[in-house]
Amino acid sequence: xxxxxxxxxxxxxGVEGKEILKGLNLxxxxxxxxxxxxxxxxxxxxxxxxxxxxxxxxxxxxxMQFAGEDMKELKTFERARRGLFLSxxxxxxxxxxxxxxxxRTARQTITGQKVKILPFRKELKATMxxxxxxxxxxxxxxxxGFSGGEKKRNEILQLLMLQPKxxxxxxxxxxxxxxxxxxxxEGVARFHNEExxxxxxxxxxxxxxxxxxxxxxxxxxxxIVEEGGAELIDEINRRGFTHILDAQNAAK
Amino acid sequence: xxxxxxxYVEDIERTLYDIRNEDHSAYKSRSGLTEEVVRDISRRKKDxxxxxxxxxxxxxxxxxxxxxxxxxxxxxLNMDDIVTYVQPDARMTGNWKEVPEDIKDTFDxxxxxxxEKTSLGGVGAQYDSEVVYHSIQEDMVRQxxxxxxxxxxxxxxxxxxxxxxxxxxxxxxxxxxxxxxAVWSGGSFVYxxxxxxxxxxxxxxxxxxxxxAGQFEHTLIIVEPGASLHFIEGxxxxxxxxxxxxxxxxxxxxKEGARLRYSTIENWSRNMxxxxxxxxxxEKDGIIEWVSGSFGSHISCLYPCSILHGENARCExxxxxxxxxxxxxxxxxxxxxxxxxxxxxxxxRTISKSGGKATYRSAVKVTRRADHAKCSVNCESLMLxxxxxxxxxxxxxxxxDEADIGHEARIGRISDEAIFYLTSRGIDEEEARAMIxxxxxxxxxxxxxxxxxxxxxxxxxxxxxxTMG
Numbered sequence: 155x156x157x158x159x160x161x162x163x164x165x166x167x168g169v170e171g172k173e174i175l176k177g178l179n180l181x182x183x184x185x186x187x188x189x190x191x192x193x194x195x196x197x198x199x200x201x202x203x204x205x206x207x208x209x210x211x212x213x214x215x216x217x218m219q220f221a222g223e224d225m226k227e228l229k230t231f232e233r234a235r236r237g238l239f240l241s242x243x244x245x246x247x248x249x250x251x252x253x254x255x256x257x258r259t260a261r262q263t264i265t266g267q268k269v270k271i272l273p274f275r276k277e278l279k280a281t282m283x284x285x286x287x288x289x290x291x292x293x294x295x296x297x298x299g300f301s302g303g304e305k306k307r308n309e310i311l312q313l314l315m316l317q318p319k320x321x322x323x324x325x326x327x328x329x330x331x332x333x334x335x336x337x338x339x340e341g342v343a344r345f346h347n348e349e350x351x352x353x354x355x356x357x358x359x360x361x362x363x364x365x366x367x368x369x370x371x372x373x374x375x376x377x378i379v380e381e382g383g384a385e386l387i388d389e390i391n392r393r394g395f396t397h398i399l400d401a402q403n404a405a406k
Numbered sequence: 407x408x409x410x411x412x413x414y415v416e417d418i419e420r421t422l423y424d425i426r427n428e429d430h431s432a433y434k435s436r437s438g439l440t441e442e443v444v445r446d447i448s449r450r451k452k453d454x455x456x457x458x459x460x461x462x463x464x465x466x467x468x469x470x471x472x473x474x475x476x477x478x479x480x481x482x483l484n485m486d487d488i489v490t491y492v493q494p495d496a497r498m499t500g501n502w503k504e505v506p507e508d509i510k511d512t513f514d515x516x517x518x519x520x521x522e523k524t525s526l527g528g529v530g531a532q533y534d535s536e537v538v539y540h541s542i543q544e545d546m547v548r549q550x551x552x553x554x555x556x557x558x559x560x561x562x563x564x565x566x567x568x569x570x571x572x573x574x575x576x577x578x579x580x581x582x583x584x585x586x587x588a589v590w591s592g593g594s595f596v597y598x599x600x601x602x603x604x605x606x607x608x609x610x611x612x613x614x615x616x617x618x619a620g621q622f623e624h625t626l627i628i629v630e631p632g633a634s635l636h637f638i639e640g641x642x643x644x645x646x647x648x649x650x651x652x653x654x655x656x657x658x659x660x661k662e663g664a665r666l667r668y669s670t671i672e673n674w675s676r677n678m679x680x681x682x683x684x685x686x687x688x689e690k691d692g693i694i695e696w697v698s699g700s701f702g703s704h705i706s707c708l709y710p711c712s713i714l715h716g717e718n719a720r721c722e723x724x725x726x727x728x729x730x731x732x733x734x735x736x737x738x739x740x741x742x743x744x745x746x747x748x749x750x751x752x753x754x755r756t757i758s759k760s761g762g763k764a765t766y767r768s769a770v771k772v773t774r775r776a777d778h779a780k781c782s783v784n785c786e787s788l789m790l791x792x793x794x795x796x797x798x799x800x801x802x803x804x805x806x807d808e809a810d811i812g813h814e815a816r817i818g819r820i821s822d823e824a825i826f827y828l829t830s831r832g833i834d835e836e837e838a839r840a841m842i843x844x845x846x847x848x849x850x851x852x853x854x855x856x857x858x859x860x861x862x863x864x865x866x867x868x869x870x871x872x873t874m875g
Contacts, residue, residue, distance in 0.1 A: 203826075206826075206830050208826055209822070209826070210822065210826075229829070229834075229835070230826060230829040230830055231829040231830075231832055231833055231834045231835065231838075234829065234830055234831055234832035234833075235832045238830075239830070239831075240830050242827065242830075245827065246821075246823055246824045246826075246827040248824055248827070248828070248841075248842065248845055249845050249846065249848070250842075250844060250845025250846055250847070250848030250849065251841055251842075251844075251845040251848075256828075256831070259831075259833060259837075259841070260831035260832050260833060263831075263832040263833050263834070263837075264831075264832040295845070312831065316831070316832075
């Protein structure tokens with residue numbers, strides 16, 4: 155029997171009085187990879203931010219559970235400490251905080267345990283090497299002066315170092331060249347195992363090549379309008395989103 | 407993880423600084439400033455005749471000048487209420503054991519003798535108007551380094567003092583320079599002979615204990631050709647309900663190929679008017695490095711000035727200012743490029759919170775003789791709430807040819823997105839804010855002497871604890 159990790163029922167969320175998510179349902183089980191497809195402006199990034207608890211959004215929902223716990227009252231940092239991780243579409247630049255310091259502080263707060271500097275450094279260096287990041291980036295300030303590709307790699311570096319239960323990947327592959335997409339997808343593939351799950355927003359199927367996709371959801375105008383297996387990705391790539399809307403309208 | 411306690415701290419923790427000792431000074435001059443008072447100070451200090459004349463002339467200048475019409479409002483300063491000269495009941499000594507107990511306790515609490523044992527080449531401690539303790543390592547004395555209080559310097563090295571004293575900051579410069587010239591007392595004198603590298607920093611600490619007093623210490627540093635020195639100055643005072651005034655004067659002479667690093671942290675109490683004048687004259691190939699932290703005081707006006715007088719002379723200025731409730735800190739720097747190929751780097755951070763007001767003010771002048779001058783100014787301000795205020799007032803006056811001048815200013819608040827990013831990594835909101843603020847001042851903090859960097863770090867933590875809704 156599959157173990158539920160994230161369950162969302164009838165989620166409504168908006169910002170500044172404008173509703174963006176209009177009754178969304180989603181279930182992600184432990185060990186699964188889910189993909190969310192949808193046209194621009196359909197609410198994909200909002201969904202990621204709302205799951206992570208961004209205070210900017212007003213949220214009403216029938217149910218929002220993570221690992222068997224009600225998430226509604228939890229703040230962003232509490233969600234992170236319970237095993238949620240968001241890889242940002244545009245990661246923030248934070249001057250004065252080095253990559254190493256950031257990740258070590260994060261691991262310390264998430265695990266609640268002191269992280270020893272030397273073994274941590276070794277692990278960080280090895281992981282950076284896998285992501286083809288130059289070791290000196292450990293001492294650079296978070297994302298300051300990083301290229302788009304370097305910022306995304308830095309997100310995957312944090313993913314690998316923090317080992318969350320659920321990785322929310324918001325267009326981690328967008329704006330990257332072929333080689334960078336390759337590196338990032340390898341990183342995600344290395345992260346994923348039967349103990350954790352991924353929820354991926356993408357416009358690009360390359361990031362999925364190394365993963366076994368369990369479920370695909372099509373998000374349009376704040377609702378999931380279509381669901382299926384990995385084959386749905388090919389269909390949408392061939393025929394576009396309007397085709398789904400047309401089919402639905404016809405059914406009505 | 408244990409939840410952090412939520413106490414609201416309006417102000418930085420000052421308990422350590424606010425312990426005031428009973429005032430049992432040997433002598434206090436009468437409030438207000440008259441010729442009589444100045445003559446009296448001079449007589450007690452056993453000034454040579456020329457110094458008495460200098461004081462009296464300065465007093466005349468003081469009366470002839472008006473308060474500056476720019477900058478923070480100084481109208482609440484009433485000179486008649488300020489006691490200009492307070493002599494502590496102790497004689498200058500080179501032996502820590504001989505310093506009276508309560509004065510010794512004060513400096514012990516501030517960690518002064520401890521630092522001397524571990525990392526300093528010499529220490530001076532001034533209590534109210536007089537220096538009560540001074541020491542310097544033997545081998546430096548052998549190399550001809552002089553580090554002493556200004557009074558001793560005036561007795562033992564009168565010619566040197568007379569040659570340099572207030573030539574860089576003349577009394578007619580502004581009203582408070584004139585005031586300083588008339589009533590100055592205490593301070594440090596450092597002389598580093600040509601070619602001598604002083605490896606360990608020298609540190610002076612100024613402590614103002616008496617209520618309603620003024621501190622007018624004079625710092626005179628001469629670094630001869632090819633020599634180098636790191637000088638550290640720290641200042642503090644306990645809090646009283648009356649206005650205290652600090653109008654110190656710092657004159658730094660950096661000769662050909664010499665290097666001077668001058669670090670100072672001013673953490674005055676919130677009743678202090680800090681009107682300090684600091685200036686450096688840098689000759690050919692010389693380097694002046696300023697590291698300046700302004701945390702305390704009610705009002706501060708502080709703009710260390712570097713006159714790049716010889717070819718290739720250089721200035722590095724690094725400053726941080728933290729203004730909280732009831733404070734207006736008007737700080738910055740000024741540089742005068744007066745020779746070809748001179749260069750300057752000004753890098754500052756200011757933080758304001760709880761209604762504090764921080765103004766960054768700078769003046770860069772490139773004279774006609776200074777072709778190929780290079781100057782870059784980077785000033786950033788962070789406001790931690792909507793009550794606080796930050797202003798940036800850079801002035802540039804370029805007459806030299808082929809000048810390369812850059813200016814970058816940023817004023818901002820902590821962005822919600824940056825907080826969200828950090829909290830999404832498991833860091834709670836308060837710590838996220840503190841990390842961002844620490845990150846903001848990091849380029850400056852790493853330039854500070856270690857104990858001051860730690861002090862600033864604590865200050866940021868305490869300032870921010872509990873500021874979240």
